[in-house]
Each structure stands twice: as structure tokens, then as C-alpha cells.
Amino acid sequence: MTLPIMKYDAVIVGGGGAGLRAALQLSDAGIKTVVLSKVFPTRSHTAAAQGGISASLGNSDEDNWHWHMYDTVKGSDWLGDQDAIEFMCRQAVDAVVELEHFGMPFDRLENGKIYQRPFGGHMAEFGKKPVRRACAVADRTGHAMLHALYQRNVKANTHFLVEWMALDLIRNDNGDVVGITALEMETGDVYIIQAKAVLFATGGAGRIYQSSTNAFINTGDGIGITLRAGLPVEDMEFWQFHPTGLAGAGVLITEGVRGEGGYLLNCNGERFMERYAPTAKDLASRDVVSRAMQVEINEGRGCGKNKDYVMLKLDHLGKDVIDQRLPGIREISIQFLGIDPVKEPIPVVPTCHYMMGGIPTNYKGEVVVPRGKDMEAVVNGFYAAGECACASVHGANRLGTNSLLDLVVFGKSAGNSMIEYIKSHGNEYKELPSNAGDFTVERLNKLNARTSGESVADVRAEMQKIMQQHAGVFRTQSVLEDGIKKIKEVYKRSQNMFIKDKSKVFNTARVEALELMNTIEVAVATMICAEARKESRGAQAREDYPERNDELFMKHTLYYNDGRGLVYKEVHNTPLTVDYIKPAKRVY
Amino acid sequence: MSKKVKFSLYRFNPEVDKKPYYQDIEVELDDLDKKLLNALVKIKDYYDDSLSFRRSCREGVCGSDAININGRNGLACLTDIDSLKQPIVLRPIPGLPVIRDLIVDMTQFFNQYNSIRPYVVDDRPMPERERLQSPKDRDELNGVIECILCACCSTSCPSFWWNPDKFVGPAALLHAYRFIADTRDQITKERLDDLNDPYRLFRCHTIMNCADVCPKHLNPTKAIGKIKEVMLSRAI
Numbered sequence: 110m111t112l113p114i115m116k117y118d119a120v121i122v123g124g125g126g127a128g129l130r131a132a133l134q135l136s137d138a139g140i141k142t143v144v145l146s147k148v149f150p151t152r153s154h155t156a157a158a159q160g161g162i163s164a165s166l167g168n169s170d171e172d173n174w175h176w177h178m179y180d181t182v183k184g185s186d187w188l189g190d191q192d193a194i195e196f197m198c199r200q201a202v203d204a205v206v207e208l209e210h211f212g213m214p215f216d217r218l219e220n221g222k223i224y225q226r227p228f229g230g231h232m233a234e235f236g237k238k239p240v241r242r243a244c245a246v247a248d249r250t251g252h253a254m255l256h257a258l259y260q261r262n263v264k265a266n267t268h269f270l271v272e273w274m275a276l277d278l279i280r281n282d283n284g285d286v287v288g289i290t291a292l293e294m295e296t297g298d299v300y301i302i303q304a305k306a307v308l309f310a311t312g313g314a315g316r317i318y319q320s321s322t323n324a325f326i327n328t329g330d331g332i333g334i335t336l337r338a339g340l341p342v343e344d345m346e347f348w349q350f351h352p353t354g355l356a357g358a359g360v361l362i363t364e365g366v367r368g369e370g371g372y373l374l375n376c377n378g379e380r381f382m383e384r385y386a387p388t389a390k391d392l393a394s395r396d397v398v399s400r401a402m403q404v405e406i407n408e409g410r411g412c413g414k415n416k417d418y419v420m421l422k423l424d425h426l427g428k429d430v431i432d433q434r435l436p437g438i439r440e441i442s443i444q445f446l447g448i449d450p451v452k453e454p455i456p457v458v459p460t461c462h463y464m465m466g467g468i469p470t471n472y473k474g475e476v477v478v479p480r481g482k483d484m485e486a487v488v489n490g491f492y493a494a495g496e497c498a499c500a501s502v503h504g505a506n507r508l509g510t511n512s513l514l515d516l517v518v519f520g521k522s523a524g525n526s527m528i529e530y531i532k533s534h535g536n537e538y539k540e541l542p543s544n545a546g547d548f549t550v551e552r553l554n555k556l557n558a559r560t561s562g563e564s565v566a567d568v569r570a571e572m573q574k575i576m577q578q579h580a581g582v583f584r585t586q587s588v589l590e591d592g593i594k595k596i597k598e599v600y601k602r603s604q605n606m607f608i609k610d611k612s613k614v615f616n617t618a619r620v621e622a623l624e625l626m627n628t629i630e631v632a633v634a635t636m637i638c639a640e641a642r643k644e645s646r647g648a649q650a651r652e653d654y655p656e657r658n659d660e661l662f663m664k665h666t667l668y669y670n671d672g673r674g675l676v677y678k679e680v681h682n683t684p685l686t687v688d689y690i691k692p693a694k695r696v697y
Numbered sequence: 698m699s700k701k702v703k704f705s706l707y708r709f710n711p712e713v714d715k716k717p718y719y720q721d722i723e724v725e726l727d728d729l730d731k732k733l734l735n736a737l738v739k740i741k742d743y744y745d746d747s748l749s750f751r752r753s754c755r756e757g758v759c760g761s762d763a764i765n766i767n768g769r770n771g772l773a774c775l776t777d778i779d780s781l782k783q784p785i786v787l788r789p790i791p792g793l794p795v796i797r798d799l800i801v802d803m804t805q806f807f808n809q810y811n812s813i814r815p816y817v818v819d820d821r822p823m824p825e826r827e828r829l830q831s832p833k834d835r836d837e838l839n840g841v842i843e844c845i846l847c848a849c850c851s852t853s854c855p856s857f858w859w860n861p862d863k864f865v866g867p868a869a870l871l872h873a874y875r876f877i878a879d880t881r882d883q884i885t886k887e888r889l890d891d892l893n894d895p896y897r898l899f900r901c902h903t904i905m906n907c908a909d910v911c912p913k914h915l916n917p918t919k920a921i922g923k924i925k926e927v928m929l930s931r932a933i
């Protein structure tokens with residue numbers, strides 16, 4: 110069967126912050142661009158981001174990008190690439206000012222400048238004291254940013270294919286990316302979309318865990334598709350557990366609560382972070398706070414009947430501050446737990462939140478993979494940005510508010526790289542391979558043909574349980590080895606999934622099955638990479654290897670799903686213009 | 698503890714059904730299934746995988762899962778199952794073409810949104826840093842920018858049902874006000890002229906359905922009133 114073909118110079122998969130920022134760059138340059146998204150763009154999970162976007166504007170405290178860069182390197186536990194980090198932190202001020210110019214409704218200070226609040230791990234004078242660097246729109250920063258970017262794309266007449274799902278990459282004999290296959294949900298039809306350049310901005314994959322702050326649609330499609338195309342993904346062992354997910358519900362309570370002066374308590378009413386991080390206290394880096402909470406819970410100082418959560422206290426901030434700066438979390442807390450934080454503390458637990466790893470790129474947004482001796486050969490025509498990409502600015506642990514920044518900085522820079530590449534290729538599209546689309550059609554036919562087998566819901570639930578139990582906040586060799594065995598079994602089961610509903614029009618059962626085929630790839634990658642990294646660094650906390658081991662493990666993991674297994678590549682230790690920030694012990 | 702809950706679901710799949718029908722179904726839910734969305738997910742996962750609905754964030758920020766619940770529009774993810782009379786009757790939000798089951802075609806809704814030029818227009822050269830705005834001016838946007846474009850309001854508005862192509866509708870009018878009120882925007886006059894039309898704005902008869910149902914507790918009627926106020930004050 111041959112699939113119908115559509116043609117665009119640039120195809121962007123993903124209508125979240127990263128995809129929309131890139132689209133704007135391309136549309137404004139007059140490039141024929143299309144954005145595909147599984148959901149209407151403003152429904153992307155960027156809308157859920159609460160706390161803020163970082164930039165050393167210095168509106169409230171003295172600040173500069175050198176300090177921001179230092180914090181990001183330290184936050185990454187020295188696994189971040191320092192050229193990319195310098196690039197991002199230097200661009201931050203311009204990027205945020207640009208968002209303001211796009212119409213983003215930032216909160217304001219009395220003097221009319223953008224309001225900034227403190228956030229975990231963001232410090233002045235190279236780690237000395239907390240600094241106000243997070244630019245905020247109350248506790249709805251991502252929502253405001255996503256809408257502003259979408260609005261700007263309406264102005265730029267960007268073309269959207271809404272409720273379209275990308276299924277696979279198309280590569281030619283040279284390995285260049287020349288298009289994708291995609292499913293139009295409303296009709297159930299599958300197309301080839303031929304392109305000169307393809308950008309993946311498909312967001313996170315937090316749905317590999319049982320308890321997650323991520324949306325249903327965060328299924329790691331970009332990662333699954335990349336792996337199936339024979340390309341590696343980077344640093345998949347590093348998952349951020351956010352300290353304050355609402356106990357039981359998983360919904361996020363922003364770190365901005367602690368930025369505004371809230372703090373954590375154990376069952377004895379003790380402000381325990383003072384013991385773990387004497388300087389930064391509750392505003393230490395996320396991995397540090399999550400581990401401290403887990404230790405408190407493991408040692409019996411958790412709260413509640415089962416002693417399985419801690420308390421986040423903020424009533425002392427007063428109703429006015431809460432209603433002005435944190436109205437969204439008040440609403441969430443009342444909605445999901447019936448607790449009004451103006452009066453009572455909120456029960457919270459460390460909850461899966463953010464994927465530090467992803468599709469390997471350089472700071473220009475080009476996808477780079479090993480080829481011969483070159484560990485970072487560019488894949489022609491393929492770009493990635495946002496949470497699905499690994500630039501790597503977040504290394505082993507991301508600082509809060511650095512992701513929204515990452516979206517706009519690397520969305521723009523990937524857009525610029527694509528413009529350059531497309532212009533250098535004139536009007537020519539590279540030829541599609543004769544079997545383009547066959548792989549996708551085969552996958553779909555198999556799924557359609559099966560009338561019995563594993564249910565999608567069961568396979569997903571089992572995967573989430575295993576990830577929760579075997580790849581959580583603390584990890585050990587035996588737990589991970591067991592985890593690998595178990596997750597591989599689930600992987601096998603996933604090959605035999607079936608759906609009862611075989612119809613074409615808006616078949617969301619089919620969409621969920623196709624999503625799970627991607628998510629399970631992410632889960633397996635995570636488990637295998639975590640087992641192989643026998644050290645503790647950032648979000649990877651190995652009880653059996655409690656120290657960071659720079660000699661053996663200051664390197665990025667690359668994972669292939671096709672038998673090539675794991676390969677390692679060096680961390681970039683040459684920033685663009687400044688001196689290398691040398692590794693040190695991380696104390697907050 | 699588990700509990701049994703009865704539903705009556707609007708079903709329509711254009712490939713097989715000549716016309717829509719209601720499916721009665723009793724579902725076993727547990728304590729964690731607090732919200733209506735939990736129940737819908739359970740039905741799809743364990744009872745009938747063909748039930749189609751939209752959902753994403755499950756926390757009321759994405760606007761995907763607007764549904765007509767026992768006759769009233771709301772978000773499935775923010776509606777407590779226990780607050781609802783059984784059988785819980787679920788229908789697609791009214792007034793827009795149904796694609797399948799609880800999924801409607803939102804094109805007209807978004808066309809109206811696009812029609813109000815939903816972006817700040819300021820063609821003056823931009824300063825190197827942020828434009829200044831006082832906290833007071835910025836506060837004027839509160840109660841407006843929180844909109845998640847769920848369409849609960851517009852699809853409860855009789856005027857929108859009758860004239861979805863001509864009447865802008867409460868959601869898009871709320872946004873129209875957002876850009877009129879933003880001190881950074883430079884085309885207030887054009888915006889007002891565009892709305893000064895028997896249909897675009899003035900089909901609103903202040904029936905207030907919109908403000909009643911908004912899951913984010915926003916008040917489009919008030920925003921519409923403010924647009925009229927600005928129009929009046931400019932006319933004098």
C-alpha cells in the first residue's frame with residue numbers, strides 16, 4: 110500500500126513551548142512550515158508549568174548570567190555540557206524580554222519591571238545565597254507562555270495539523286531524515302509528510318511512572334520514534350522527582366511555594382531541610398530535597414496514617430500573598446484534596462516530573478549521533494528541542510524554571526539552524542526511499558489484525574508499577590537488575606497488544622496503543638541506563654554507590670534499542686567563551 | 698472501598714451508527730477515582746475501549762475535557778463523581794458538530810477566537826528591555842488570562858448556538874477584552890470598531906450561562922460589560 114504524500118519545507122512535531130517557538134522563527138522567515146500536534150497546541154503540557162522561567166534580569170537582586178551558568182552546571186552535577194549551558198544562560202535575558210514583547214503577561218514590580226521570585230538552586234555570587242531569578246505569571250507561567258506563543262503564531266499565520274500523531278521517521282540510504290509518517294486522528298488516515306527538515310518537540314514521558322506530574326499525552330513518542338529509526342537517546346537514567354507532588358493525586362505543587370517562603374515539615378513538626386542543606390534549606394536543588402524527604406519517610410518521620418508523605422506549610426504567608434502569587438495551587442489543593450492551604454499544610458511526596466535525557470543534540474538543536482570515530486556527527490535534516498531533547502543543559506538534574514527557558518532558547522536556535530539548512534538546499538526535496546511508509550503500515554496492520562492478546566491498559570499499568578518500584582528515588586544493583594528482567598517481560602507483552610475497537614474515526618484506543626509502543630521504549634531505556642551507571646549523580650541516587658565517580662562516569666550514556674546497547678560520550682567541558690567550571694562537591 | 702456508579706453515555710460513531718444513542722453502564726470505581734475523568738478512563742481501560750473523549754492534563758489547565766454532565770457543561774477532570782446524581786448522563790458539549798461520542802468539532806469556536814486578533818499588537822520599535830507595565834494595569838488582566846479555551850461557556854450560550862458563525866461568543870469576547878485591557882496593545886480603536894456590530898458583540902443578551910459554567914470561575918459576562926463600557930466612554 111502506498112500512502113498519500115504531503116510536502117512541507119519544515120515539519121515540527123509538537124505544539125508545546127519548544128515547537129511553537131521554533132515554528133515562529135520559521136514562519137517569520139517565510140519558510141513553508143507545518144506544526145503537528147496530538148492536541149490543540151494550547152493543550153500541550155507546557156500549559157501546566159507553574160513556577161516561572163529563569164533569566165538573570167536582576168530586577169530585584171543583583172544578578173548576571175555567569176552566576177546562572179554556575180548554578181546550572183552545579184545543578185547538573187557536572188553532567189551538563191558547558192557550551193550549551195553558557196549558550197542558554199547568556200540568551201536568557203533576551204529570551205524573556207522577547208516573550209514580554211510577544212505579549213506574555215508577566216507579573217510586575219512596582220516600577221513596572223517583570224516580577225521575579227527565588228527558586229531552588231538559583232543563587233547569587235556562585236552559590237552564596239538565594240537570588241530572585243524566576244520570572245513569573247502568578248503560578249501559571251507555562252500557561253501564559255504557551256498561550257502567548259500560540260497567539261504569536263496565529264499572527265504569523267503558522268499552519269497547524271491539529272490532532273495529528275507522528276508515527277515514524279523516514280530516513281534515506283545516507284541516514285538523512287527526509288520526512289515522517291503521521292496519523293490524522295479525525296479520519297484515521299495515515300500520510301507521509303515529506304520535508305527538508307524535521308524538528309521533534311514532543312515533550313516528556315513521565316507516564317512511564319505510576320505517580321507523575323505529567324499529562325496523559327506525555328508518552329515519549331519522540332523517544333520511541335527515534336529509537337525505532339536506529340538512532341540513540343542520551344542520559345535516560347536521569348529522571349527528576351519533584352519534591353512536592355500532591356500526595357495521592359500526583360498533581361504538582363510548584364516550588365514557587367517554597368520560593369515565596371513556604372517550607373517542609375516532618376511528623377515531628379521539624380523543618381528538616383535545615384539539617385540537609387543549611388544554606389539553601391528548602392530551596393536546595395530538587396534532587397537534594399526529594400532525597401531528604403524520602404529519607405524522612407523511610408526513617409519513619411513521615412506524616413499521616415501510613416507515614417508516607419511530608420507536609421508543605423505555607424499558611425504563614427497569609428491569604429493575600431497566596432491569592433496574589435499562588436492562586437492556582439490553592440485551587441488545586443482544594444480541588445484534589447479538599448485542603449485549603451491558607452489554613453492547613455499540604456501533604457506532598459516526591460513525584461516523577463521531568464526527563465533530563467532525550468534525543469542527543471548540540472546547542473544548535475541539530476541531532477548528533479556517533480558515526481565512525483565521530484561521536485557527534487550531525488543527522489542531516491533532523492532537529493530536536495525542549496524536553497524530548499538532550500542538549501545537554503540539565504545534565505543529571507534540572508533546576509526549576511530552566512526548562513521553560515530551554516524551550517524558547519533551543520526552540521529558536523533549532524529554528525534558525527533549520528532555516529539555514531533549508532535555504533542551503535534550494536528548492537530540492539531529497540528523494541523518499543521506495544519503501545517509505547512500509548514500516549509504519551506494517552506496524553499498524555499488525556495491531557489491527559490482532560483480535561486477542563494483551564490489553565493496553567494492563568501492559569501500561571504493569572510498566573508503571575515496575576518503574577515506580579525499580580527505578581525510583583533510590584536505586585540499587587539488585588533492584589535494577591530485577592527491574593530490567595521485569596520490564597523486558599512487559600516489553601515482550603507489549604508486542605502482543607490488541608485493541609477491540611477497529612474503527613477509523615477518532616479511534617483513541619488505537620492512539621493509546623501506539624503511544625504505549627513509544628512509552629515502553631522509554632521505560633526499558635531508563636532501566637538499562639540506570640543499572641549501568643554505578644555511581645550517584647544528580648537524580649540518579651544509588652544506595653550501593655553513594656558517591657559521584659568522575660573518573661569512571663563523567664560521561665553521557667547513549668542507548669540504542671537495536672542490540673548495539675550502550676555507548677558513552679564525553680561531557681563538553683569547553684564553554685563558548687568563559688573558563689571551564691571545575692567539578693566540586695555539591696553542597697547547598 | 699469500591700463503589701458502583703451508573704452512567705448513561707452519549708454514543709455515536711459515524712462509521713457504524715445511523716444516529717446517536719445512549720449506552721447505560723454500571724462501573725466499579727475505587728476510592729482513588731474521585732473525579733469524573735477517572736471514571737471515564739476506567740470505562741475505556743476496562744469496560745469498553747471504543748468510548749472516545751479528549752483529555753490530557755487531568756488538572757484543569759489544558760481545557761481538553763469539556764463535557765455536558767447531567768445537563769451542565771464542565772470539565773471531567775475537575776468534577777467530583779460524588780457530587781453527581783445517578784445515572785450520570787454524559788453528552789458532548791452542545792451546539793458544535795459531533796465527530797464521535799463525546800468529541801466535538803471545535804473549528805467554529807477557534808475561528809471566533811482567531812477573529813478577535815488574539816495577540817498584542819504594538820508595531821513601535823521594541824525597547825531593548827521589557828516594556829513597563831504597572832502592577833495595577835497588569836491586574837486588569839487577572840480573571841481573563843486564566844482562560845483555558847475549553848468552550849464550556851460558548852457552548853452553553855444560546856446566542857452562540859444560533860449564530861456560531863456571526864456571534865463571537867463569550868470565550869472569544871473574554872479574550873477580546875484581554876487585548877483591549879492590555880496597556881501594551883496599540884489598536885484598541887480597531888478592536889472596538891470590529892466588535893461594534895449587531896452580531897459580533899451585541900448578540901449577547903446577558904443571560905449569564907457562560908459565567909455560571911466556567912470551570913475556572915471566570916466571568917465572560919463581566920468582560921463583555923466592560924467592552925461595552927469602553928465603547929460608550931469612547932463614543933462620548
Ligand SMILES: Cc1cc2nc3c(=O)[nH]c(=O)nc-3n(C[C@H](O)[C@H](O)[C@H](O)COP(=O)(O)OP(=O)(O)OC[C@H]3O[C@@H](n4cnc5c(N)ncnc54)[C@H](O)[C@@H]3O)c2cc1C
Nearest residue numbers: 123124125126127147155158160275312495496510512513
Ligand atoms: C506540572 C509541571 C510544572 C512545571 N513547571 C515548570 C516551571 O515552572 N518552570 C519550568 O521551567 N519548567 C516547568 N516544568 C517543565 C516544563 O513545563 C516542561 O518540560 C516543558 O513544558 C515541556 O515543553 P515541550 O515543548 O518540550 O513539550 P510539551 O509542552 O509537553 O509539548 C509536547 C507537544 O508534542 C506533541 N506531541 C507529542 N507526541 C506527538 C506525536 N507523536 N505526534 C504529534 N505531536 C506530538 C504534543 O501534542 C504537544 O503539543 C513543569 C512540568 C510539569 C509537568
Ligand code: SF4
Nearest residue numbers: 854901902904905907
Ligand atoms: S451572557 Fe452573553 S455570552 Fe454569556 S451566555 Fe449569555 S448571551 Fe452568551
Ligand code: SF4
Nearest residue numbers: 844845847848850911
Ligand atoms: S472563559 Fe471559562 S468556560 Fe469559557 S473557554 Fe475560558 S475557561 Fe472555558
Ligand code: FES
Nearest residue numbers: 754755759760774
Ligand atoms: S484534562 Fe486538562 S482540563 Fe481536564
